[in-house]
Amino acid sequence: MADWIKRFSLTGKVALVTGATKGIGFDVCKVLADAGADIAAVGRDAAGLAEVKQAVEALGRKCVTIDADLASTEGPVAAARTALQSFGTIDILVNNAGIALIDNLLEASIEDWDKTMAVNLRAPFLLARELAPKMIAQRSGKIINISSQAGVVALDGHAAYSSSKGGLNMLTKTMTCEWAKHNIQSNAICPTVILTPMGEQVWGDPAKGKPMLDKLPLGRFGKPQEVADLVLYLASPASDLICGETILIDGGFTAL
Incomplete structure (x- = not known):
């Protein structure tokens, strides 16, 4: 195996991915499994x-599915504990699940x-707090928080969403302050509009989508696999020096 492939390999690793059933999360599961996780x-x-x-097992990797309500306080904790019982440890946490309930400030x-x-x-x-002790004990871990462009720049009607994602960016930095000394790399990814089902729901109407599209110099919205590929980089040994970043x-x- 070429050295560069080894640097991006996840062979022997286990990843927990939330929001895994569609969009970015589904592609993240496939990409990480294809890399060996x-x-x-x-x-x-x-x-x-x-x-x-089925998609993960078709790539020759093990997949445990966990039904959890992440809107509750019990759901994330139960999900983390089930994953630990199944695998013994989680090397990579991808906090991908998210919701966008769009409304203006006066009516939210x-x-x-x-x-x-x-x-x-x-x-x-809650997920990170449950999984970090094992990462600390083994002196290695990757936490990748899927944030948003809207956590860095404000968008009309996105008060709750933007506030939650801005908070997630700061949570990522705090994870770095506390856990980087244990060789745990925590980073946040901040995508623009990605054409997932949620992205289509919010931005699919040309009346709303075109003004946003006009602000992108590249001239197009993103695809889930493009985010998944960045997750792979941040999950792999190739990115071990990258820590505490919010990557747009x-x-x-x-x-x-």
């Missing part, structure tokens, strides 16, 4: 979990605000 796939959709399990409901914070910010904290994958949006 076994997968703990967390989601709510039974059919989607069965599909991702408390319920939508609380649910957004629970899924997008509290769940990553935004088609040049924030360059303007």
Whole structure:
């Protein structure tokens, strides 16, 4: 095996991926499995979990599916503990699950605000807190938080979503402050609009999507695999010096 392939290999590693049944999470599971990782796939959709399990096993890797409600306080903890029982340790945590409940500040409901914070910010904290002790004990680990361009620059109607993702970016930095000394690399990925089902729901209407598209110098929205490929890099030994970063994958949006 060529040296560069070894640097990107995940052979012998185990990754827990939330939001694994569709969009970015589904592609992350496939890409990490293709690189050699076994997968703990967390989601709510039974059919989607069965599909991702089939896709991972077709690549020759083990896949354990976990049904968990990440909006609750119990769901993330139970998911992490089930994964640890199944594999013994989790080497890579990909906090991908997220929701976007779009409304302006004057009309946003408390319920939508609380649910957004629970899924997008509290769940990553709870999962990381459950899995970090094993990573500390083995002196290695990768935590990859899927944040958003909207966590770096404000977007109309995205108050709860942007606040949750901005918080996730700072949580990532705090993880670095506390855990980098144990050889745990924590980073956040901040994509622009990615054409997942959620992306289509929010930005599929040309009246809303075209003004956003016009702000991207690259001239197009992203694809789930493009985010998954960056996850692979951050999960691999090739990125061991990268820690505490919020990495924009935004088609040049924030360059303007």
